[in-house]
Amino acid sequence: MKGLPSFKHGVHPPENKDITSGIASKRFPFPKEVILPLSQHIGTPAKALVKAGDHVERGDVIAEAAGFISSTVHATAAGTVKSIELWPHPNGLMVPSIRITVDQSSSQMRRNRMVPRWQDVKDEDLSKEIAKAGIVGLGGAAFPSHVKLCPPEDQPVELLIINGSECEPYLTSDHRVMLEQPEMVYEGIRIELKALGITRCVIGIENNKPDAIEMMRKTRPADLDAKIQPLTVKYPQGAEKMLIKAVMGREVPSGALPSAIGAMVQNVATAANVAAVFQTGHPLIERIMTVSGRGIRRPGNWKIPFGTKLRDVIEHCGGMTDDTVEILFGGPMMGQAISDLDVPVLKGTGGILVLTKDECKRQDILPCIRCGKCLEACPIFLNPQWMKDLAKAERFEELVEEAHLNDCMLCGCCSFICPSNIPLSQYFAMSKTQLRRLPKS
Amino acid sequence: MTEKTKVIITASPHVRSPDSTTKIMWSVVISLLPVIASSIYFFGPSAILVIIASVAGCLITERMFGSNPGSVADGSAMITGLLLGLCLPPGFPLWMAFLGGVFGMGFGKLIYGGLGQNIFNPALVGRAFLQAAFPVAITTWPSGTQHWWNLQGDNFALPFMTPRPDTVTAATPLGNLKFGDDPVATPILDLLLGTINGSVGETSAVLILLGGIYLAVRGHLNWHIPVSIFVTTFVVSGLFYVIGISQFSPWFMLFSGGLMLGAWYMATDMVTSPLSTKGCWLFGFGIGLLTVIIRIWGGLPEGVMYSILLMNALVPFINRVTQPRLFGTSKKKKEAGE
Structure with missing residues (x-):
């Protein structure tokens, strides 16, 4: 493992990827009902175009993007709109959502949209097609991809970095994408390169997925300037800034976008889905999700339509064991704990983890002993020990100006490593939320 | 379910x-x-x-x-x-x-x-x-x-x-060499094994070293601190020894008195030592330097205790001046900005 590029600091949580990494992805059966929130991800909520009683086909636009950083919502199954009502969202809030009763007699064939050959589309129009298909980053933050594909004009992108590191423990959906659809990933890369008007690309893959590295090497088209870069296995290797540091050896300036140093990062699953848009004309309505953890009886990788309720996923995967204590959307380091089984899975849901008591032990919080382990873990070189004191005292101005709270990406390394189990990143998340609510002075 | x-x-x-x-x-x-x-x-x-x-x-x-x-x-x-x-x-x-x-x-x-x-x-x-x-x-x-x-x-x-x-x-080896009527340096082997006079648990340098290394390997101790102390003590006391100011040889300095126990167990107390690695190097340097100074010129044969306590008092200051460099910024820029 020595000699592989990486970034400084970081942590090594137990990987637990072998639970599902060898299980081929399968299609998930259509549930009785899908729930599609109007705000699925970062950005402005979309505007609903349907009303109760309307019939929708799979792939139809049911809500349109409202603003640039916003994304179209598509029906993920054919059926009838039951209502538009407040429904629990993975983020814990009640969000206006479109409920669709799935038509059980439908063949669920997708209504194809007319899509031009991507080769024939003008470079600058490609991102519009991608926006229409509702593609968002599938790495977790679900940032609309077309926004990324339009970097500021004074910061031209020179290198496309494809993120196959999948550094979150348990998750194997990106791993399966690379194994099962490498040609789709490459096709997506070609489209994205064209959209950016560049030719060079690097695919970064953590070294704990030798089969994926091998597969990507084997299937690489000879005419594509793509380099496959194995990376040190370390969390958070998949974080944008960390990946760029590992691949390019350069740091993205504090507060700037990756395009400031000529880079753009896209997830492998995102690339594969971009290709799917132009091959089949289908918008983004489903994705591979890892259902794992010792608490689920039948773990696996499933292609699940968005809007499927957590309850249906768990039921189909054999149910939970009795010692289940926590259910997560996403990985164990940055994932969201879910309290309601009616919550739908969404575009950003890379995994559904059902964890048992042994996997997420609760330990008492002890006083900080100033051991400095959090400083040694922070990949952004912050001082979590000090920031925690500032956050506790609500000294927000110092927290932002001097301790650089805005650079914190809430990766959770500090909380993970803290021997006193102090919820450091929770303090920082709360401070960020509180700061957002404060009137800007 | x-x-x-x-x-x-x-x-x-x-x-x-x-x-x-x-x-x-x-x-x-x-x-x-x-x-x-x-x-x-x-x-x-x-x-x-x-x-x-x-x-x-x-x-x-x-x-x-x-x-x-x-x-x-x-x-x-x-x-x-x-x-x-x-x-x-x-x-x-x-x-x-x-x-x-x-x-x-x-x-x-x-x-x-x-x-x-x-x-x-x-x-x-x-x-x-x-x-x-x-x-x-x-x-x-x-x-x-x-x-x-x-x-x-x-x-x-x-x-x-x-x-x-x-x-x-x-007298203890340190006291003997400093204040004794007939100052003789105790052989280093005795200092290592502990067959000497001294405090209850400060005599056997080897066992303290083993305990310290065990903790360092397990990540329960910041090895930068003892290493910094030892290097500083060795170099500084070696310098004084060579130019003839002090009668303590650098090896004698390392293995006598409370330096081993102090460096491995007391200076590394997480609560009272600096946060960052850079800070720990600085902290250890201060302890080593003060120890040598007190041992050579002080009124006491031993100086480890006061060195550590004095440096403890400086920890908040050390933490302030050794704040880590934020990812994506350069050192110079930061200094210019503030």
């Missing part, structure tokens, strides 16, 4: 590293066991009596005045007690050792608010108090007894009575 299944909702991350503060503390205690065993081997029952007395002082104080009744279990009071006991002379009156534990715990740690809040290493606060209160008793070094089971001094002296000096005393 039943409807009744209860799940917990916590903030991410949902997994934690297996290390805990309690585990770290107790592994420090375990790593000290060989040192304690050797002290009993060298000094007989007196050694264990002194250790027990100071541990008792610390544990009772923590239990009575600690922030919560369970705070004894975190192991930090145990460490303070052991370390204090280990740096006292074997013939030390037990009531004084007990009092040192009470003072170190109470005024070195609890009045600051308990674990994690103190500025100075509590064991050294206790020892500094004893040094000030009982300067004679704490510098009375027995020269060894006839039988292993004999006490090394008046361990059972009554409180506030002058201990009867009924044993033959002899």
